[in-house]
Amino acid sequence: MFRLSRRTVLGSALAAPFVHRVRAAEGMLTLAAYSGIFEDNYRAAVVEPFMKANPGIKVVYYPAGSSAQTLGLLRAQKAAPQLDVVLFDVSVAKGATDDGLLEDISDLAVMKDLLPMAFTKGVAGAAGTFDNYVMLYAPDKVSPAPTSWKDFWNPKFKDRIAITAPPDIVGISFTLMANKAWGGGDYRKSVETGLAKIAEMAPNVLSWAPAPDPYTFIIQGQADLAVGWNARGQIYSASSGGKLAVAIPTEGSLFQINNMCLVKGAKNPGPAKRFIEYALGAEAQKAFTERMFYAPVNTKAQISAEALARTAATPERMANMLDIDWLEIARIRDGMAEQWRRRILTKR
Amino acid sequence: MRLPALLLGPALLVNLAIFIAPMANLAALSFHEARPSGGVGPGPTLATWASIAEDEYYIELVTGSIGVALGVTVLTLLAGYPLALFIHRAAPRWRNLLMVACISPLLVSAVVRTYGWMVILGDTGLVAAVLRFLGMAKPPRMVFNLTGVVIALVEILMPTMILCLLAGFGRLNASLEEAAASLGAPRWRVFMRVVLPLSLPGVLLGCLLAFVLTVSSFITPKLLGGGRVILLATEIYDQAIVTLNWPVAAALSVLSLAVFGLALLLYGRLLRMVEA
Numbered sequence A: 001m002f003r004l005s006r007r008t009v010l011g012s013a014l015a016a017p018f019v020h021r022v023r024a025a026e027g028m029l030t031l032a033a034y035s036g037i038f039e040d041n042y043r044a045a046v047v048e049p050f051m052k053a054n055p056g057i058k059v060v061y062y063p064a065g066s067s068a069q070t071l072g073l074l075r076a077q078k079a080a081p082q083l084d085v086v087l088f089d090v091s092v093a094k095g096a097t098d099d100g101l102l103e104d105i106s107d108l109a110v111m112k113d114l115l116p117m118a119f120t121k122g123v124a125g126a127a128g129t130f131d132n133y134v135m136l137y138a139p140d141k142v143s144p145a146p147t148s149w150k151d152f153w154n155p156k157f158k159d160r161i162a163i164t165a166p167p168d169i170v171g172i173s174f175t176l177m178a179n180k181a182w183g184g185g186d187y188r189k190s191v192e193t194g195l196a197k198i199a200e201m202a203p204n205v206l207s208w209a210p211a212p213d214p215y216t217f218i219i220q221g222q223a224d225l226a227v228g229w230n231a232r233g234q235i236y237s238a239s240s241g242g243k244l245a246v247a248i249p250t251e252g253s254l255f256q257i258n259n260m261c262l263v264k265g266a267k268n269p270g271p272a273k274r275f276i277e278y279a280l281g282a283e284a285q286k287a288f289t290e291r292m293f294y295a296p297v298n299t300k301a302q303i304s305a306e307a308l309a310r311t312a313a314t315p316e317r318m319a320n321m322l323d324i325d326w327l328e329i330a331r332i333r334d335g336m337a338e339q340w341r342r343r344i345l346t347k348r
Numbered sequence B: 001m002r003l004p005a006l007l008l009g010p011a012l013l014v015n016l017a018i019f020i021a022p023m024a025n026l027a028a029l030s031f032h033e034a035r036p037s038g039g040v041g042p043g044p045t046l047a048t049w050a051s052i053a054e055d056e057y058y059i060e061l062v063t064g065s066i067g068v069a070l071g072v073t074v075l076t077l078l079a080g081y082p083l084a085l086f087i088h089r090a091a092p093r094w095r096n097l098l099m100v101a102c103i104s105p106l107l108v109s110a111v112v113r114t115y116g117w118m119v120i121l122g123d124t125g126l127v128a129a130v131l132r133f134l135g136m137a138k139p140p141r142m143v144f145n146l147t148g149v150v151i152a153l154v155e156i157l158m159p160t161m162i163l164c165l166l167a168g169f170g171r172l173n174a175s176l177e178e179a180a181a182s183l184g185a186p187r188w189r190v191f192m193r194v195v196l197p198l199s200l201p202g203v204l205l206g207c208l209l210a211f212v213l214t215v216s217s218f219i220t221p222k223l224l225g226g227g228r229v230i231l232l233a234t235e236i237y238d239q240a241i242v243t244l245n246w247p248v249a250a251a252l253s254v255l256s257l258a259v260f261g262l263a264l265l266l267y268g269r270l271l272r273m274v275e276a
Helices: A006-026 A037-053 A067-076 A090-098 A109-113 A149-153 A169-181 A192-204 A214-219 A230-239 A269-280 A282-292 A305-309 A315-319 A326-345 B003-029 B047-054 B056-089 B092-107 B110-121 B126-133 B146-171 B174-182 B187-215 B219-224 B232-242 B246-275
Strands: A028-034 A058-064 A085-089 A126-137 A205-207 A225-229 A245-247 A253-263
Touching: A028 A037, A028 A269, A037 A058, A037 A230, A037 A269, A037 A282, A058 A067, A067 A085, A067 A090, A067 B232, A085 A090, A085 A269, A090 A253, A090 A326, A109 A269, A126 A169, A126 A214, A126 A230, A126 A269, A149 A169, A149 A192, A169 A192, A169 A225, A169 A253, A169 A326, A192 A205, A192 A326, A214 A225, A214 A230, A225 A230, A230 A245, A230 A282, A253 A269, A269 A282, A282 A305, A326 B056, B003 B246, B047 B056, B047 B246, B056 B092, B056 B146, B056 B187, B056 B232, B056 B246, B092 B146, B110 B126, B110 B146, B110 B219, B146 B187, B146 B219, B174 B187, B187 B246, B219 B232, B232 B246
Parallel strands: A028 A058, A028 A085
Antiparallel strands: A085 A253, A126 A225, A126 A245, A126 A253
């Protein structure tokens, strides 16, 4: 039996002004993901359609400069998380999982639709985007198109090369690809061959820290050859009117995975889970792939053949991917960066 | 307690809360150990400090940063001194105009000025074009290495240096120079024996500021150094933001604070020597 006491009446009357606010708070979530061109496209292809489909939920997009910055934020806010959903590099997500900063969401319904590759052992969450490592070049200066990672060693590109050095994963990946191209064997054992070869070509490199990014260096004509990620390369290739093009060398490439995770102790777990379901779902994956050419993680996403051809997910490219264990990389990353500083960056 | 001491209270409190406390926190962080992928281990331990002391890379980083800062300081002084002296001796109606012209670059942020130097010193920039015109087949590379960083830093620090020098020139007195000249001193000796000694306090202040600002400079080496110029500030950024090794970043911050402290100490000593 429900009895109205003076206390409940008084209590509800006092609480009344706040009830609405609590509801509103239930209908929002904060997402941290990459800034810049990624944010523009992710908002348009995923965030806004999600808000349209769920009018009660507002998504606040927190633009993060890098995965490491997102991890730093999670760690700093451990006692009172301000973020609900994060999208960041899988090796960084491993660190966050180990620190107990992420929630297990393997029970979400959408998980059964994802590719096996979307799950990394010992890492919470699941892949939200797949990307792959590419060569970037200026088609008007580099003709025919480059076909090998070894083209970076061609003296005709002296002072025309821009590569972001480690600890950035672009530089880590360059080391791995150089090691493979020059026959260095299993990277888990040693990347010595790659490091030695890079030290050899170091004087030919214009900048090891292209700012704001290597894509801009090529588009502005400062460099002719660079390395970067396929999705961004594809976007810039279209928007620059052909000043930049993307090539995948014959020695292959490697995958980069961004994991989508729920923050432990998130203030808005309900809306956050619903957002993750949507973002990993077929509709959002199709929309984002066709807009920014990240390969889809959802097996049910029906991607147009045209868009698919520009992602890493074509069968011939998939067959040529270097199998990278990013957790292994996280372990050897610091040592690699140190070798770079000693043997490559300071070389004149 | 006396009133003047009490009046210091608010400033002291603010300083304690927003400067001393965070600094102490930072120093404490350096006595923890970094764990893989950015974790911070339980402290206190000397492991981080030991790893820095044993690593010749960090020793070179500190000595290299100090070396670059000293070089930039000397070049800034050499470039700024004649200009400052010229402004000081200009007719009063020109003096203000010249001063504004010299100091106005301070109104433009160092980021913009660094990008400006990227264009000027680049392969297709003004300097390379002039060198080619003068017959140099392949001008040396002046961006994305130490050369570019030093040139840009000198230019960026010149207004600060000139301001300090002008403040120091207040003690110059034309009649002293005339007296020296009338006693037969040639112009260079007048400069060496009269002008320079009198302007030393300004020189010291300018050098202190230029040195401290170079050691802590971040944007210019980051943008113009092409990843090849690793100074204390850029390394702290990399460790804190990219590698997430906060203990090492904290230890390097404490080290750079110590370098500033030493510079201040030296400045105080030299100033007392000069004034005496």
